[in-house]
Amino acid sequence: MLHPEEIVNKLKEYIGDGLLEWEVRTRFDGVTNIREQKHLYIKLNRGAFHRSVAFLYKISPLHISCPMASIESEEAIELIYPFMIYSGHGDQTEQPLIVSYDIPKSDLRTVSVTDIIPGIIIMERETQEMLGIEVENLPDERRIFTPDNMEEGFLPLRDKVSGISEE
Amino acid sequence: MSNKETYKLQIGPTHPAFKEPVRFEFEVDGEHVLHADIDMGYTHRGIEHVSKERNFIQIIYLLERICGICSTSHPMAYCLAVENAAEIEVPARAKYIRTIVGELERLHSHLLWAGVAAHEVGFDTLFYTTWDIREKVMDCLEVISGNRVNYAMLTIGGVRRDIIGEVAEAVNKTVEYYSDLYSQLEDIMLNDMSLRLRTENVGILTYDEALKLCAVGPTARASGLAKDVRADYAVNAYPDIPWLKAITPNDVGKKPVGDIYDRIVVRVLEIKQSVDIIRFCMENMPGGEIVAEPKAVKVINQLKKVKAHGIGRYEGPRGEVSHYDILDNNECPVGVKVKAPTYSNIISWVPMFRGAEIADIPIIMSSIDPCIACSDRASFVEGEGKKTVSFGELRKLSMEKMNKIRRGL
Numbered sequence: 001m002l003h004p005e006e007i008v009n010k011l012k013e014y015i016g017d018g019l020l021e022w023e024v025r026t027r028f029d030g031v032t033n034i035r036e037q038k039h040l041y042i043k044l045n046r047g048a049f050h051r052s053v054a055f056l057y058k059i060s061p062l063h064i065s066c067p068m069a070s071i072e073s074e075e076a077i078e079l080i081y082p083f084m085i086y087s088g089h090g091d092q093t094e095q096p097l098i099v100s101y102d103i104p105k106s107d108l109r110t111v112s113v114t115d116i117i118p119g120i121i122i123m124e125r126e127t128q129e130m131l132g133i134e135v136e137n138l139p140d141e142r143r144i145f146t147p148d149n150m151e152e153g154f155l156p157l158r159d160k161v162s163g164i165s166e167e
Numbered sequence: 168m169s170n171k172e173t174y175k176l177q178i179g180p181t182h183p184a185f186k187e188p189v190r191f192e193f194e195v196d197g198e199h200v201l202h203a204d205i206d207m208g209y210t211h212r213g214i215e216h217v218s219k220e221r222n223f224i225q226i227i228y229l230l231e232r233i234c235g236i237c238s239t240s241h242p243m244a245y246c247l248a249v250e251n252a253a254e255i256e257v258p259a260r261a262k263y264i265r266t267i268v269g270e271l272e273r274l275h276s277h278l279l280w281a282g283v284a285a286h287e288v289g290f291d292t293l294f295y296t297t298w299d300i301r302e303k304v305m306d307c308l309e310v311i312s313g314n315r316v317n318y319a320m321l322t323i324g325g326v327r328r329d330i331i332g333e334v335a336e337a338v339n340k341t342v343e344y345y346s347d348l349y350s351q352l353e354d355i356m357l358n359d360m361s362l363r364l365r366t367e368n369v370g371i372l373t374y375d376e377a378l379k380l381c382a383v384g385p386t387a388r389a390s391g392l393a394k395d396v397r398a399d400y401a402v403n404a405y406p407d408i409p410w411l412k413a414i415t416p417n418d419v420g421k422k423p424v425g426d427i428y429d430r431i432v433v434r435v436l437e438i439k440q441s442v443d444i445i446r447f448c449m450e451n452m453p454g455g456e457i458v459a460e461p462k463a464v465k466v467i468n469q470l471k472k473v474k475a476h477g478i479g480r481y482e483g484p485r486g487e488v489s490h491y492d493i494l495d496n497n498e499c500p501v502g503v504k505v506k507a508p509t510y511s512n513i514i515s516w517v518p519m520f521r522g523a524e525i526a527d528i529p530i531i532m533s534s535i536d537p538c539i540a541c542s543d544r545a546s547f548v549e550g551e552g553k554k555t556v557s558f559g560e561l562r563k564l565s566m567e568k569m570n571k572i573r574r575g576l
Contacts, residue, residue: 027251030406031259031453037400039478063381063394065480066489069504082478082491082504087399088378088392092406094399096478119381119514145208156216 001086001093002059004040011042014055018048039096046101046110053113056085056097062116063087065096067123070131072159076102077131079110103133112137130157173201178528180209187539191532195525203520205513210539218503223249223470224463226503227321230490234507234538235316236279239272240483241505242321244490247402249323252477252494253470255459257403261325263452266404267338268311268320269481270441270448274345275304276484277434277441280536281356284431287530288365293355300348306572307341310334313569323466325458330449333573339449345442356435357419366427370519370531373425380518383511384486385437386535388415389430391423396482404448414440427534434536471498483508485536509537 002010004024012019021043028034044052056062063084071078080100086093103110112135114121124135125144132155143150173196180188188209194202214233218226230241243265250257257265278301285293305315311334312318320326330338356362372382377390387394395413397405405411414436416423423429460466479490486508493502512535519531 029262029402031262031404032451033406033409035401035406041476061378065487066478066491066504066506067510069476069491069493069502071493071502080476080491082489084400088387088394089399092399092401096400098476098478117381118379119511122510122514143208145211147208156213 004038004095007040007056007059007085007097008042010059011052011055015044015048015052018045018052019043020045035092037092037096039098041098042100044099044101046103049099049101050111050113050116052099054116056083056099057116060086061088062097064117064120064123068127070127070157074105076104077108077133078102079127079131079133108132109134109136111135112139114139131155132158176525180206187537189537189539191528193520193525193528198524198526200520200523200525200528203517205516207513207539215503215505219499219501222467222498223323223500224467226500227323228317228319230503230505231317231319231321233505236276236538237272237483237485237488237507238317239268239320240481240488241490241507243269243481244479244488244505245492245503246321246323246479247481248477248479248490248492249470249494249500250477251479252475252492253473255324255469257325258456258459259453260329260455261457261459262403263448264326264328264330264457265321267330267445267448268308268318268326269403270444271304271308271311271338271341273441273484274438274445275301275308276536277438278304280434280484280533281431283533283536284427284530285362287533288362290359290362293359293362296355297352300345300352303341303344306575307337309569310337310573313565322458322463323470324460325456327458329457330452335449337573338445342442342446342449345438346446349439349442352438353435356431362431363428365527365530366431366534368424368426368428369527370427370523370534371425372515372519374423376518377425377515380514381511382486382515384482384484384508384536385430385433386486386512386515388413389423389433390425391415391417394487396480396487400480402481404451407451408444408447411440411444427530430534467498470494471496485509485538486511507538509535509539512537 008022023041025039027037065084066082069080078100083097083099085095085097110133112124122144124138127133128135129143129146173194176193176195179190190206192204193200227242230245231238233241278297282294282297308318309315312320372390374391377387377392393413393415398411398413414433416429416432418436419432473494474496475494477492481488489506491504492500495501523531
């Protein structure tokens with residue numbers, strides 16, 4: 001089982017400049033038995049995302065804990081994937097591994113990782129539908145939460161909800 | 168089978184398997200399901216979007232209404248996420264109270280599920296029995312919080328109500344009630360032949376499928392994947408419990424198959440586990456404060472100075488509840504991302520239905536303990552034969568009932 005720093009070093013070796021930033025944050029919980037939990041935050045270059053997930057999955061199968069969160073700025077949307085690594089061992093070894101990358105608003109595209117983590121499909125469909133980010137190679141492109149006849153361009157989770165006509 | 172023409176069977180969005188809207192389209196060949204497609208979104212309420220327009224305290228009560236059954240799980244994950252982002256230390260006693268309320272919720276949820284599952288296979292005696300014995304834990308939650316659902320126990324930095332005096336006595340009596348009942352319940356749920364015939368080798372989700380599809384909760388554990396947030400990423404009082412672990416069918420000496428029967432095994436054993444956790448917490452609960460800062464305005468002002476991300480994870484009765492919150496020097500979070508367990512498990516339905524018989528569709532649907540939306544406890548409407556109850560009257564009736572329960576416990 002690798003320490004967060006070791007995961008980062010291996011990933012850096014594999015994707016080089018594709019790894020932009022990283023940070024380890026620690027939280028503690030419990031009362032009489034204090035447990036330490038490391039959170040690894042990794043920021044990537046968009047182009048390195050798919051390769052990085054494939055690499056990390058080989059270290060240990062990733063679990064996607066929560067649909068992708070997003071932060072919107074003037075130029076880009078940062079997409080945040082709350083993954084868990086070493087999940088399912090049941091012995092306090094699970095580590096949050098939060099991967100993020102920026103997508104320029106001029107080119108709102110990313111690539112699906114359902115070929116590596118099939119369980120992420122609904123979350124990728126939601127990202128496409130709610131944020132208007134085109135997810136390439138997504139096996140199922142249908143809307144999941146909004147109606148099929150929803151107006152084109154309606155993006156409910158963008159900072160300025162767009163696409164609703166005056167009527 | 169493959170030479171015949173297949174046809175499509177539509178079920179839902181409103182259908183008898185459960186009371187929440189979700190639509191299934193099955194491709195069937197005779198009595199056998201070849202493929203299942205799932206269509207959701209019939210009750211999407213835009214809670215994540217609404218959250219961005221409410222302050223940190225108001226959001227707790229909004230998120231509590233995501234689900235009536237898991238009404239502690241979502242506020243728990245949210246509060247943990249905000250506390251994680253703002254590095255707020257929760258008092259020791261509050262951690263124990265949070266654990267107790269969470270486990271009481273698991274108790275009533277698993278009993279509710281047992282009744283639903285029994286009903287789906289036509290075992291209505293068991294349905295009535297489990298829902299009857301579930302009333303005890305609902306009464307206990309009402310004594311603690313004043314409500315059967317939406318307990319409003321959580322706040323950022325702790326809990327809103329203590330468990331002392333007659334409330335503590337009610338919790339202890341509830342623990343003893345279920346301890347005494349457990350062996351009988353286990354015997355019916357795990358050994359009844361009619362239940363076994365309907366659930367063994369039906370709706371199988373293998374270990375590999377559970378892993379790849381990111382299944383959570385009892386659904387994952389029944390497939391042998393020892394995934395339980397309480398053990399993997401312990402919060403509240405869970406790290407203090409030395410014997411706590413993810414329950415799988417291995418705990419009754421059975422190799423996990425990942426069928427519906429294994430999901431029953433996991434949930435039944437978790438009823439006992441919850442009772443033991445509550446007893447542990449009642450016996451070891453430390454003294455002291457129950458909230459880090461009782462004044463909501465001060466909490467909001469503190470959070471307005473924070474620019475950070477927080478993740479909050481909690482093992483709800485149906486599995487992992489996960490929230491990701493983004494704080495950015497504002498009295499509202501700029502991002503609230505919510506994941507309920509059913510969201511993770513929905514995709515697991517696809518392999519479970521493959522090869523199943525049409526008659527097994529309802530019990531397979533119910534086997535993941537789905538929660539598509541929440542429903543109200545009661546509605547009061549105007550019109551002939553119906554009475555509209557004002558807030559004041561409802562509150563009075565509620566207090567009268569709670570006092571009656573207190574006297575009876």
